[in-house]
Amino acid sequence: MAERKLYLVFGNPNPGQEEEFDEWYDTVHIPDVMSVGNIVSAQRFRYRQLDRDAGQPVAHVHLTVYELEGDPDEFMTKMIAAVSSGKVRMQEAPFNSGTVSMSFWEPVTEKAETPG
Secondary structure, eight states: OOOEEEEEEEEOBOTTOHHHHHHHIIIIIHHHHHHTSSEEEEEEEEOOOOGGGTTOOOSOSEEEEEEEESOHHHHHHHHHHHHHHTSSOOTTOSBOGGGOEEEEEOOSSOOOOOOO
């Protein structure tokens, strides 16, 4: 099996468009991104603030974790082309593009797991 890397995307919906953001991300964006190739899984997360941090501002409230096989640079080249061609639909996306942060991560160790 090829070594999998993580592609992390942090972002925020436009104010007042949380439901539209969730719908677009789940039904349009993730399927579009996965159609580009190299992505083997995707899962979305919403920030869960600890009680002790209540009221503290956070930079991002949404995270998407993609598992990627292959070269991240090759994937991004294909992704940019797919966005440019409209295969990955970004127009009218209900998110604040100024808050998006993306990064790629590769494993340093094997995954440690609690014995079953």
